[in-house]
Amino acid sequence: MSDILRxxxxxxxxxxxxxxxxxxxxxxxxxxxxxxxxxGRAEARAGGKDHASGSTATTAKPAKQRDxxxxxxxxxxxxxxxxxxxxEPLRADSRAAAALYIAVYSFHMPAFIIISGYFSRSFDAxxxxxxxxxxxxxxxxxxxEVAYTFFKRWADDDPTYxxxxxxPWYLVWFLGALFVWRLTTPLWRLVRWPLPLSLAIAxxxxxxxxxxxxxxxxxxxxxxPFFVLGLCLKPEHFQLVRRREVRVLALPVAACALVFAYWAxxxxxxxxxxxxxxAQELGVPGWVGVPMTLGMFACSxxxxxxxxxxxxxRHFWFTALGAGTLYGYxxxxxxxxxxxxxxxxxxxxxxxxxxxxxxxLLAGTVVTVLCTAPVxxxxxxxxxxxxxxxxxxxxxxxxxxxxxxxRSRSRARARVDKG
Numbered sequence: 180m181s182d183i184l185r186x187x188x189x190x191x192x193x194x195x196x197x198x199x200x201x202x203x204x205x206x207x208x209x210x211x212x213x214x215x216x217x218x219g220r221a222e223a224r225a226g227g228k229d230h231a232s233g234s235t236a237t238t239a240k241p242a243k244q245r246d247x248x249x250x251x252x253x254x255x256x257x258x259x260x261x262x263x264x265x266x267e268p269l270r271a272d273s274r275a276a277a278a279l280y281i282a283v284y285s286f287h288m289p290a291f292i293i294i295s296g297y298f299s300r301s302f303d304a305x306x307x308x309x310x311x312x313x314x315x316x317x318x319x320x321x322x323x324e325v326a327y328t329f330f331k332r333w334a335d336d337d338p339t340y341x342x343x344x345x346x347p348w349y350l351v352w353f354l355g356a357l358f359v360w361r362l363t364t365p366l367w368r369l370v371r372w373p374l375p376l377s378l379a380i381a382x383x384x385x386x387x388x389x390x391x392x393x394x395x396x397x398x399x400x401x402x403x404p405f406f407v408l409g410l411c412l413k414p415e416h417f418q419l420v421r422r423r424e425v426r427v428l429a430l431p432v433a434a435c436a437l438v439f440a441y442w443a444x445x446x447x448x449x450x451x452x453x454x455x456x457x458a459q460e461l462g463v464p465g466w467v468g469v470p471m472t473l474g475m476f477a478c479s480x481x482x483x484x485x486x487x488x489x490x491x492x493r494h495f496w497f498t499a500l501g502a503g504t505l506y507g508y509x510x511x512x513x514x515x516x517x518x519x520x521x522x523x524x525x526x527x528x529x530x531x532x533x534x535x536x537x538x539x540l541l542a543g544t545v546v547t548v549l550c551t552a553p554v555x556x557x558x559x560x561x562x563x564x565x566x567x568x569x570x571x572x573x574x575x576x577x578x579x580x581x582x583x584x585x586r587s588r589s590r591a592r593a594r595v596d597k598g
Contacts, residue, residue: 293406296360373407503552510558
């Protein structure tokens with residue numbers, strides 16, 4: 180979510196079942212197509228040793244392709260996020276909207292976080308990884324926390340609302356959480372039982388009302404098991420949910436979840452799904468946090484599996500939008516909050532069935548537009564700044580940039596060391 184949403188440049192090979200399709204054989208009398216056998220042999224010869232010059236040519240490595248499965252999953256999940264925000268003001272007047280809201284909130288953020296954890300497996304706190312962590316997560320966190328604060332001051336007529344980088348407002352919490360989770364990745368790769376340990380931490384957080392609001396730490400800790408689960412997953416695990424029997428079973432399971440959500444809507448506090456409060460802060464005894472945390476984790480996993488089971492693996496018109504979900508996530512928050520500040524939901528037609536359907540379609544359309552390439556280009560300065568000026572050049576890179584590969588500099592240092 181940055182891979183809430185994007186993969187932060189960590190590309191992955193397609194999942195195991197996506198077999199490569201062999202190139203078509205050229206028709207009789209025709210030359211081999213570009214990239215076919217003939218051109219492959221020519222490239223191999225070009226990449227070999229040049230006997231005339233005695234040098235060896237270096238061929239460029241092909242860029243790894245993005246996996247359509249994950250881009251499709253991220254796009255569809257961000258659409259559900261936007262729809263959920265559109266349904267929130269309708270819950271008081273519509274039990275159906277409340278049921279849809281609960282059902283979607285039970286799995287859309289866990290799905291995002293699991294994907295974020297999966298693409299954080301290679302994080303090793305190396306200089307390049309830390310640089311991407313700063314430019315891709317920390318900087319957008321600061322920029323949008325400040326931007327949301329000034330937006331609230333203007334749109335909500337609250338000129339004294341303070342800027343606080345420790346108390347993230349609205350959607351910015353996810354960036355702060357992802358920053359913390361990714362920094363702890365080496366630790367989770369070291370411990371013997373990472374998932375049970377993270378679940379124990381989440382349970383303890385749910386019964387600890389004194390944690391406070393700094394960095395929305397309750398959410399950081401209560402959502403932590405989903406991130407750790409993503410770190411533990413392998414490509415073949417995602418393939419398991421693509422089996423035919425799982426896809427068939429996902430339909431009745433999702434239907435049962437909707438029926439249960441419809442029953443629970445007037446009886447359950449939806450704030451449990453936000454995971455930003457302890458059990459005591461939600462008005463129940465502390466011990467209730469233990470079964471609720473474990474039960475919601477299990478339910479979320481089941482619904483996430485159902486969601487992944489029906490994610491297409493092929494490229495569609497929306498697949499490319501999966502790379503821009505962070506843009507859609509952060510930018511649509513201005514409209515989602517603005518609609519409350521400006522009393523858009525006061526219109527009576529919005530609280531009719533047709534109005535709810537129109538709002539749902541509008542939310543999906545708006546977040547889709549915000550994920551497109553033009554929007555990404557316009558806001559890349561805030562989402563993915565290069566910031567080369569802010570980082571020192573690595574010593575190894577300086578050595579490599581020397582005319583002789585840094586050998587003379589190394590020899591000079593050796594002479595100095597010898598005295």
